[in-house]
Amino acid sequence: MRYARRAVAVLALTVLATTTACSVEKAGDGNGGTDAAAQCGSGKEFLIGMSQANNAEPYRQVMNDDITNAAKDVPGFKVVVSDAAQDNSKQVADVENFISQGINLLIISPNEAKPLTAVVKKAYDQGIPVIVLDRKVEGDAYTAFIGGDNVAIGKAAGEYYAKTLLPQGGKVAEISGLPGSTPAAERAQGFREGIASNPKIEIVATQTAEWLREKGQSVMDAMLKAHPDIDAVYSHNDPMAEGAYLAAKAAGKESAIKFTGIDALPVPSGGIKAVEQGRLQATFQYPTGGREAIDMAKKILVDCQKDVPKTTTLGTTQITKENAAQVYTELGGKQ
Template sequence: MRKTTKSLVAITCAAVAFAAAGCGTTSENTGQAQPQDPTKNCQGPDGKYTIGMSQANLAEPYRVRMDDDIRKAAQKVPQFEDVQFSDAAKDNSKQVTDVENFITKQVDLLMISPNEAAPLTDVVRKAYNQGIPVVVLDRKVDGDAYTTYIGADNVAIGKQAGEFFKNTLLPQGGKIVQIKGLSGSTPAAEREEGFQQGIAGSKIEIVATADGEWERSVGQQKMDALLKAHPDIQAVYSQNDPMAEGAWLAAQAANRPDLKFVGIDGLPIPSGGIKAVEEGRLQATNLYPTGGAEAVEAAKKLLVDCQQVPKTQTLGTELITKDNAAQVYDRLNQG
């Protein structure tokens, strides 16, 4: 009897699997990226288009600036009548829902800066496999189910920061702490990897690492604890400027004006990292462009010009210190 029952179960399961395979022929169910014509929604200059932009959160000034850059660039493209923005507020489930809503609305193109890679991969693949061109910004998803990825090289940026520590900030070595971004986001891992490459061969020791979730307030809290556990540190490597500023506030409260701080982003705004370098709170920051204007340009090529775009578009970076901060700030705000 037991053997017969097992056989029936096996037959039933096989039948269900076969039916699922037969019914699930739509490409989004395959778990793989399907070949797409990314220009299929192109109607030329006479078309009118709806774009959905799914943002990971708006707690970070960098992401507010990214959305602003997209709005500003889209206003210059008359065919982009409707650009809709959503804020996932650091919630992966909400961002999945946000993207599902854009799919339901049948947007002509999806832009997304994922909160974390793995949880957003399936829904981005679903959009892509349904024929929606997908522009991924800043943070990546797993696999290749997207039309183009636009972002700076986070490994190179981390290495650039590490080399500044090794060659300029702590040439004799020393103890430092690292404040990372959200652990499940790709820039956090890549900026750590690059930094390790940059300090290789030096006597710099990372005595502790904390997850600051990309936010100033969290960075301040984590730095307060780090200072208590490691009072002999000399510097802080922060994976973005807001966390660096939070760490600086914690150091001031702990009467540690001797500590040195390096961040990443270099936003050209009054509250951004470039001004923090100019004013002496940070010793350096590393430019990390938002890619907003480039995302709109990619959308224009795909939807208006009927042109292909590269699979990866790597944005440039530069080290910003007190020597060049004012010039970089002015240059980035031109136009």
């Protein structure tokens, strides 16, 4: 990247393990499973099921767009997207439905890890290659995981607070993502590691807003009533940070409190523009991985590649007002 010197971590491909041949060679059991090794190759039609956790989150809509747009460039690829609407049982049913349709490959961004583990394993055990995107499941019964290092992102945010945003210390409110989702736990953990070097920073309140802007606003409203002397808000994503900003503005405190988020979507309503326009002090890029997922699907289904990386880790970039416009352009930002 041309802005690599500002990157907290460059895009990295980390191979923790490679899939064994059985992950793409297992024959189906007649109930929707596929023999990927027998069916792979160019000039064929492939049905890909994309099980999304919640389309109401802007990040996930951009992820869907990245997947469907990338798939258009691969002859023979057809992607069907389902929306779990933040409901674990619905997402399980969505995956069951994909299995019954005889999909050739499953991409899934789980709503929560534990409730989706069994059905992901079911698809994998039936010979369907499974790409887990963004959020993890338990165990390793899947073909590949693609996502950011949320501990590293949270730590980068914490270090920004410790050294730049609140070098003299201060009181921080944390607005967290959906409990049970791995990014929420990891972003919280990393942030605490990052601020550890500055003992004058105190997290005075932590509450979930489930990744949603409107809930971020209501949560912040309650936090301000309990802690009117908050100095900064660490939000696990940009929409919740924007919601918190609106609550502070309604209370006449938007200029007294500093806000940061995570995602940095290159769209007009995303975090990069919020930084550029002064509502957020910083955001940290969390790539959707959508294009990378389709690239890996092509390797599995079209190129018949048996050994694909078990884990692909996407890097992050710290975005402040100084580099927001540049990064927005370089990420192909929409006007």
